[in-house]
Amino acid sequence: xxxxxxxxxxxxxxxxxxxxxxxxxxxxxxxxxxxxxxxxxxxxxxxxxxxxxxxxxxxxxxxxxxxxxxxxxxxxxxxxxxxxxxxxxxxxxxxxxxxxxxxxxxxxxxxxxxxxxxxxxxxxxxxxxxxxxxxxxxxxxxxxxxxxxxxxxxxxxxxxxxxxxxxxxxxxxxxxxxxxxxxxxxxxxxxxxxxxxxxxxxxxxxxxxxxxxxxxxxxxxxxxxxxxxxxxxxxxxxxxxxxxxxxxxxxxxxxxxxxxxxxxxxxxxxxxxxxxxxxxxxxxxxxxxxxxxxxxxxxxxxxxxxxxxxxxxxxxxxxxxxxxxxxxxxxxxxxxxxxxxxxxxxxxxxxxxxxxxxxxxxxxxxxxxxxxxxxxxxxxxxxxxxxxxxxxxxxxxxxxxxxxxxxxxxxxxxxxxxxxxxxxxxxxxxxxxxxxxxxxxxxx
Numbered sequence: 001x002x003x004x005x006x007x008x009x010x011x012x013x014x015x016x017x018x019x020x021x022x023x024x025x026x027x028x029x030x031x032x033x034x035x036x037x038x039x040x041x042x043x044x045x046x047x048x049x050x051x052x053x054x055x056x057x058x059x060x061x062x063x064x065x066x067x068x069x070x071x072x073x074x075x076x077x078x079x080x081x082x083x084x085x086x087x088x089x090x091x092x093x094x095x096x097x098x099x100x101x102x103x104x105x106x107x108x109x110x111x112x113x114x115x116x117x118x119x120x121x122x123x124x125x126x127x128x129x130x131x132x133x134x135x136x137x138x139x140x141x142x143x144x145x146x147x148x149x150x151x152x153x154x155x156x157x158x159x160x161x162x163x164x165x166x167x168x169x170x171x172x173x174x175x176x177x178x179x180x181x182x183x184x185x186x187x188x189x190x191x192x193x194x195x196x197x198x199x200x201x202x203x204x205x206x207x208x209x210x211x212x213x214x215x216x217x218x219x220x221x222x223x224x225x226x227x228x229x230x231x232x233x234x235x236x237x238x239x240x241x242x243x244x245x246x247x248x249x250x251x252x253x254x255x256x257x258x259x260x261x262x263x264x265x266x267x268x269x270x271x272x273x274x275x276x277x278x279x280x281x282x283x284x285x286x287x288x289x290x291x292x293x294x295x296x297x298x299x300x301x302x303x304x305x306x307x308x309x310x311x312x313x314x315x316x317x318x319x320x321x322x323x324x325x326x327x328x329x330x331x332x333x334x335x336x337x338x339x340x341x342x343x344x345x346x347x348x349x350x351x352x353x354x355x356x357x358x359x360x361x362x363x364x365x366x367x368x369x370x371x372x373x374x375x376x377x378x379x380x381x382x383x384x385x386x387x388x389x390x391x392x393x394x395x396x397x398x399x400x401x402x403x404x405x406x407x408x409x410x411x412x413x414x415x416x417x418x419x420x421x422x423x424x425x426x427x428x429x430x431x432x433x434x435x436x437x438x439x440x441x442x443x444x
Contacts, residue, residue: 151198166305195242259307332370
């Protein structure tokens with residue numbers, strides 16, 4: 001009730017002057033509603049308690065502590081995200097500068113020594129490539145190196161295997177502990193390798209200068225490092241030296257025959273027919289030219305050694321057949337050697353087997369032609385009573401078959417593995433050759 005005589009203004013002022021009821025400071029009630037729950041102002045709603053609401057009472061002190069922790073964590077995250085302060089610069093002393101200069105000097109010396117060793121290795125590789133006459137040998141202006149490069153000394157090793165096989169096949173006529181026999185064998189190698197082999201390679205390089213301009217443009221002749229007159233002089237000198245060496249060898253043997261001279265003339269004729277028009281066998285047919293190479297590298301050096309120690313009249317037919325069989329096997333190896341020049345051969349119309357049949361079929365032909373003659377020799381030796389030699393040759397052939405499968409027959413481009421195949425298979429082929437020659441010397 002309102003007292004009489006009290007105006008409405010005085011009543012309002014009295015009500016405003018009244019202090020509010022005391023509130024509890026011990027707790028702070030926080031109500032957290034889920035987002036799906038709408039706000040309801042009706043306290044008497046019966047479904048109010050069923051709705052997903054959570055009420056949490058947090059003490060004021062704890063709330064303040066949580067707020068401080070949250071603020072500190074946020075400040076730490078901000079400090080971690082901010083870039084680290086720059087390092088404090090240090091002032092180098094004279095001792096530090098001296099040490100750094102010493103370390104820098106040592107590093108420069110070590111780098112200089114390393115570069116010097118690398119240059120020395122490169123120079124050694126270049127020199128060996130030039131001396132052996134291998135492919136990709138760099139150019140040189142030294143005349144004697146140019147002339148030696150024309151003779152391709154790396155091919156002399158194949159001729160040497162034939163010379164050794166002939167010594168083995170000579171049987172009791174050759175004694176390795178006799179100094180004179182060793183000197184004769186060395187003389188046969190000089191005749192077959194540097195003289196007749198150098199003559200063949202130099203002449204072949206001259207008549208293949210157009211092919212080499214495509215396949216090996218850095219060779220001495222296509223690169224213009226040596227002129228035609230000098231090449232012709234070298235061809236003539238090597239041929240005369242080879243023929244004179246053959247005459248001297250026949251006189252040294254004292255057998256009254258001219259077997260070495262006959263074989264030297266035969267080799268010169270085959271080399272000329274291989275490279276020079278009008279025959280130029282390498283343009284006619286890859287089979288004939290490959291067989292000519294095999295005879296020149298295997299059979300002729302073999303027979304020259306036997307002529308030196310036994311004479312050609314005393315060469316058994318079985319030994320002659322074995323030497324011819326390995327000459328056919330050398331044809332298969334020469335097919336792989338033709339891979340590197342197939343581009344130029346195809347451009348100029350040369351009939352090598354890779355050009356005639358393609359690289360893949362030529363690789364199959366190479367494997368068959370290399371393996372079958374060796375197996376035939378093994379069968380002949382087994383029938384003659386040398387089963388140990390036959391087993392050794394068969395084992396060598398099996399290893400060669402493994403290499404052929406991995407490097408030639410199962411690859412998309414066999415020409416990429418030609419050097420690797422020749423480097424790994426040639427020792428096995430040479431081993432079979434020497435085993436067969438030794439067996440022939442003991443049997444026949």
